[in-house]
Amino acid sequence: MSFLTVEAVSKRFGGLLAVSDASFEVAEGSITGLIGPNGAGKTTLFAIVSGFERPTGGRVLWRGAEITGRPPHLLARDGIARTFQIVQPFAGLSVRENIAVGAFLRHKRRAEAIALAERVAERVGLARDLDKPAAALTVAGRKRVELAKALATEPKLLLLDEVLAGLNPSEVRDIVPVVRAIRDSGITVLMIEHVMQAVMNLCETVHVLAQGRIIAGGTPAEVVRNPAVVEAYLGHGAATRLQASDDRRADEPGGLNRPPQGDAHA
Amino acid sequence: MTGRDLLPIAAFAAVAATLPLFVTAGTWLNFAVFTLIICLAAQGWNILGGYGGQYSFGHAAFFGTAAYATAILQVRYGVNPYPAFAVGVAAAGVVGWVIGLLSFRSGLRGSYFALVTLAFAEVFRVLANASEWTGGAAGILIRLDVRPENFQFASRATFYWVALALVVAALVVTRALERSRLGAQLVAVRENENAARALGVDALGVKLAAIALSAMITGAAGALYAQYFLYLDANIAYGTWISVEALLAPIIGGAGTVFGPVFGGIVLHSLSEFTKTLVGRIPGLDLVIFGVLLILVVRFPPREIPGLLKLWRRR
Numbered sequence: 111m112s113f114l115t116v117e118a119v120s121k122r123f124g125g126l127l128a129v130s131d132a133s134f135e136v137a138e139g140s141i142t143g144l145i146g147p148n149g150a151g152k153t154t155l156f157a158i159v160s161g162f163e164r165p166t167g168g169r170v171l172w173r174g175a176e177i178t179g180r181p182p183h184l185l186a187r188d189g190i191a192r193t194f195q196i197v198q199p200f201a202g203l204s205v206r207e208n209i210a211v212g213a214f215l216r217h218k219r220r221a222e223a224i225a226l227a228e229r230v231a232e233r234v235g236l237a238r239d240l241d242k243p244a245a246a247l248t249v250a251g252r253k254r255v256e257l258a259k260a261l262a263t264e265p266k267l268l269l270l271d272e273v274l275a276g277l278n279p280s281e282v283r284d285i286v287p288v289v290r291a292i293r294d295s296g297i298t299v300l301m302i303e304h305v306m307q308a309v310m311n312l313c314e315t316v317h318v319l320a321q322g323r324i325i326a327g328g329t330p331a332e333v334v335r336n337p338a339v340v341e342a343y344l345g346h347g348a349a350t351r352l353q354a355s356d357d358r359r360a361d362e363p364g365g366l367n368r369p370p371q372g373d374a375h376a
Numbered sequence: 377m378t379g380r381d382l383l384p385i386a387a388f389a390a391v392a393a394t395l396p397l398f399v400t401a402g403t404w405l406n407f408a409v410f411t412l413i414i415c416l417a418a419q420g421w422n423i424l425g426g427y428g429g430q431y432s433f434g435h436a437a438f439f440g441t442a443a444y445a446t447a448i449l450q451v452r453y454g455v456n457p458y459p460a461f462a463v464g465v466a467a468a469g470v471v472g473w474v475i476g477l478l479s480f481r482s483g484l485r486g487s488y489f490a491l492v493t494l495a496f497a498e499v500f501r502v503l504a505n506a507s508e509w510t511g512g513a514a515g516i517l518i519r520l521d522v523r524p525e526n527f528q529f530a531s532r533a534t535f536y537w538v539a540l541a542l543v544v545a546a547l548v549v550t551r552a553l554e555r556s557r558l559g560a561q562l563v564a565v566r567e568n569e570n571a572a573r574a575l576g577v578d579a580l581g582v583k584l585a586a587i588a589l590s591a592m593i594t595g596a597a598g599a600l601y602a603q604y605f606l607y608l609d610a611n612i613a614y615g616t617w618i619s620v621e622a623l624l625a626p627i628i629g630g631a632g633t634v635f636g637p638v639f640g641g642i643v644l645h646s647l648s649e650f651t652k653t654l655v656g657r658i659p660g661l662d663l664v665i666f667g668v669l670l671i672l673v674v675r676f677p678p679r680e681i682p683g684l685l686k687l688w689r690r691r
Contacts, residue, residue: 160574186576198571200564211564214557215576223557263576 112171113138113298114159114267119168120322121154128154130322131168136267136315141289141299143313143330145306147343151322152302153195156271159300160192161185172267186215189266193256193273195302199244205231206240208255212262227262234258234288250281254288261292268292270301274308286311310334318342381551384635389544396533405532409604411645412539413597417618418625418637419546420594425623426631427559428586429566430485434493435594435622437475437500440613442468442595443602444504447516452509457527461599468595469588476587480580485569494619501614515609518602527603535604542600543638546593550634553589562586563632594622628674644670 114136121129129151136142146152157163159170161182169178177185182192191212200208209227210220217223231237234254239247244255253273260268270289274282286308293299303309309316309330316333318326320342326333333339337349344352399405417439425431442464449460479492504510511517522528529535553559561582564572569579598618602608612618621644626632629640647669651662 162570162574182573183576183578186574192574194571194574198568198574200567200571202567203563207560207563211560211572211577212575214560218557220555220557220560223560259571259575 112136113173114300115171116155116159117169117171119155119158119165119170121151121158121163122166127322129158129165129319132319132322132324133168134317134324134327136298136300138298139293139296140314141293141301141312143309143316144300144302144319145304145309145316145333146319150319150342152319153271155319156192156269156302160190160269186263186265189264190269191260191263191265191267192269193260193271195271195275197249197252197256199247199252199255201243201245203244204241205236205244205247205255205258208244209236209258209262212259215263226264227258230258230262233261233291235284249276250285253277253285257285257288257292261297265297267298267300270299270303272302272304274303274305277305279307282308306334381555382548385544385547385551388547388635388638389540392540393537396536400533402532405536407645407649409532409536409539411641412536412543413601413604414621414625414645415638415641416539416543416546416600417594417597417622418629418641419543419550420590420592420597421622422590422626422631422633422637423550423553423593424583424586424590426626426633426636427553427566428562428583428590430480430583430587431490431623432493432587432590432619433490433623434475434495434497434619435591436497436614436616436619437493438468438472438591438594439598439601439618439622440497440500440504440610440615441471441598443598443608443613444510444516446599447518447602447608448510450518451516456525457603461527461596461603464599464602465592465595468598469592472591472595473584473588475591476584480583480587494616497614497616497619501610504614505610510610511608513609515607515612518606520606528606539600539604542596546596547634547638549589549593554634558582558585566632 112135116132116134119129119132120127132151132155144152144155154163158165161177161180161184164179169176171177172188172190177188200211206224206227209230210223213223213226213230217226228237228240231240234257236251236254236258239251244252247255257270257273273289274285277285282305289299289301289312301313313330316328316330317324318333318336318339325338325342326336328336340349340352395408396405399408417435420438421432421435445464445467446457446460449455449463450457475493475496479489484492505513520528522530553562561572561577564575564577565579565582573579598613625640625644626637627640628644629638630636648666651665651669654665655661
């Protein structure tokens with residue numbers, strides 16, 4: 111029985127086919143990435159998995175049972191939590207109260223919910239900000255609140271929609287171990303991410319979405335070498351030009367982790 | 377909820393309860409009872425509007441339903457006023473839940489929700505004005521029969537204490553809500569509904585619970601009104617005046633706070649009474665002055681006073 115299965119999911123908005131026949135699986139205990147160029151349909155696919163959108167076709171299976179179109183609050187109860195790309199803090203509330211809203215899902219008593227919220231804040235590095243209003247935090251802080259709120263629902267699967275977007279490199283370095291620690295605590299992670307450094311670092315498996323279709327899947331190293339992926343990001347013909355430059359660089363120290371040079375950027 | 381949470385409420389109750397010992401003039405007690413009834417209606421509005429962020433312009437629908445139910449059960453069916461009062465409150469809750477179901481399920485928010493509630497209250501007003509059963513335009517009169525077991529008291533002070541007890545009960549309910557899961561989820565829905573849903577909050581269920589509770593508290597104010605004045609017509613029970621009173625008091629006093637509606641209600645009514653005594657003879661001038669004061673109060677809200685005190689204490 112697979113953990114999360116997305117089966118031939120399509121979503122049409124009027125004349126626009128945002129997601130087309132997309133299928134992939136997420137293995138229990140993994141960190142799985144969902145990448146793709148802007149407008150590929152990643153966020154729409156996330157919205158479908160988390161119950162905010164109903165797919166036009168296809169289905170979503172969660173631990174063997176169909177959950178297609180189940181509303182988000184029931185999915186949260188089932189153990190699927192999500193964060194939003196554009197952070198959605200409860201602006202008027204303190205960080206503690208923000209996280210407690212998530213904690214209340216499985217703890218009816220206020221004292222328990224607050225205690226859990228404080229433990230979660232500790233895990234994501236917000237312990238010192240508990241009394242601040244959520245609106246007063248930096249972007250990086252608000253991303254952590256977003257993460258903490260979702261974690262406080264004690265999920266089995268955590269959907270992260272670009273938690274690293276808008277952070278500077280040192281903030282990214284700070285939060286990568288947090289995400290890894292979440293997985294190590296037994297929570298499966300599915301993340302949409304643009305910051306490739308983090309994807310390469312964190313994900314065991316990556317699925318690539320382009321123009322609404324899954325065009326590749328595999329380990330990060332396999333995927334970035336896949337000509338279809340390179341073309342989706344960089345345009346037609348880029349793959350062959352890159353391959354030529356990769357062959358040269360593969361022999362040098364640092365290998366493929368160094369950025370390609372010369373006309374491959376075109 | 378701990379003892380510390382209840383302390384300010386107990387202090388308020390103790391101070392307010394002594395009022396009839398100092399003030400014995402009928403007009404002033406009358407004023408005090410009326411103010412408490414408005415405060416209670418406003419406390420109801422505060423649950424849905426203040427904590428839930430759903431601004432209703434039609435709380436008259438709940439005020440009037442409970443008032444009419446209490447009156448009609450006594451006048452037409454000979455029911456004792458106490459159970460009639462309870463049925464009235466429950467009826468207001470049911471009306472609130474149904475209006476909530478119809479509007480929240482269709483995703484109405486903000487000004488659309490406000491307009492729909494206003495429309496419901498107006499429909500009720502027109503119906504109550506036309507129907508024989510509610511006494512039509514002539515209104516409905518509860519027979520004067522002053523006995524405590526009949527919820528009619530010889531002294532205004534007794535009625536004052538009854539009204540105060542209900543206001544205090546509503547304060548306790550509000551504080552309990554603030555400390556509960558429902559309260560946290562309600563505030564989360566107010567702040568960001570989609571984010572709340574993602575965290576497992578059943579937004580529709582939470583809003584329905586809030587509107588039912590809100591309607592019951594405002595309904596209690598309506599039933600109390602009927603029992604105190606012993607007369608109702610459609611323009612009193614379902615009139616826009618009570619919808620406006622119910623939302624103005626919390627907005628002035630601090631929406632989404634425990635004491636906001638009571639504080640705002642007292643300020644508002646003291647102001648309107650003050651302007652009336654200020655210019656006795658020229659009709660309408662008091663309303664002009666009241667309007668100006670209202671603008672000043674909204675511009676410099678007294679709800680900042682508790683906030684300023686808190687700041688000052690922290691230093």
